[in-house]
Amino acid sequence: MEQDSVDILVRVEPGCEDLPLPQYQSELAAGMDLCAAVAEPMVIPPGERALIPTGIYIALPPGFEAQVRPRSGLALQHGIIIPNSPGTVDPDYRGMVKVILMNLGREPFVVRRGDRIAQLVISRVIRARWQRADVLPQSARDAGGFGSTGLN
Numbered sequence: 143m144e145q146d147s148v149d150i151l152v153r154v155e156p157g158c159e160d161l162p163l164p165q166y167q168s169e170l171a172a173g174m175d176l177c178a179a180v181a182e183p184m185v186i187p188p189g190e191r192a193l194i195p196t197g198i199y200i201a202l203p204p205g206f207e208a209q210v211r212p213r214s215g216l217a218l219q220h221g222i223i224i225p226n227s228p229g230t231v232d233p234d235y236r237g238m239v240k241v242i243l244m245n246l247g248r249e250p251f252v253v254r255r256g257d258r259i260a261q262l263v264i265s266r267v268i269r270a271r272w273q274r275a276d277v278l279p280q281s282a283r284d285a286g287g288f289g290s291t292g293l294n
Contacts, residue, residue, distance in 0.1 A: 148264060151201040155179065155238065158197030161255070164262050173211060173261030176241060184253045191225060191244040194259055202233040202264070209263040210241055216259070221247030224260060231262075 152163060164174035178184075179197030186192045202208060210229035216222035225244045241260045245251045253259060283290075 153199040155197040173263045175258040176260045178257045186245040211261045
């Protein structure tokens with residue numbers, strides 16, 4: 143089955159040409175890995191967060207967003223999360239893509255140049271038009287939420 147694709151313009155920060163562009167690590171992967179563009183190793187102490195540069199700037203076409211998501215291995219093995227996950231890169235943003243990493247682990251975490259620190263997922267976006275209503279249509283769930291369906 144042919145997958146949809148979209149061309150995205152990318153500019154690389156001078157001095158970051160040694161780093162790979164975001165890339166898929168398997169044939170059907172949804173996310174591309176983003177690499178750290180730190181000049182020197184950066185230590186994130188337990189309970190702290192840091193803004194990690196990727197060395198790339200992107201121009202998404204209208205109707206798309208890039209979602210910055212955590213890597214599951216970093217979360218499980220080291221407690222490294224992205225606190226605003228998923229972070230959104232809008233199509234009109236032209237600054238460098240950066241990733242907020244937070245260390246929920248017990249040990250300091252070291253980010254080195256070229257480390258794969260996050261995933262980037264490209265998604266279509268539909269713009270909403272709000273329609274005011276005095277009454278909403280009924281549904282089977284209705285106002286149930288926040289655990290209303292139980293645990294098991």
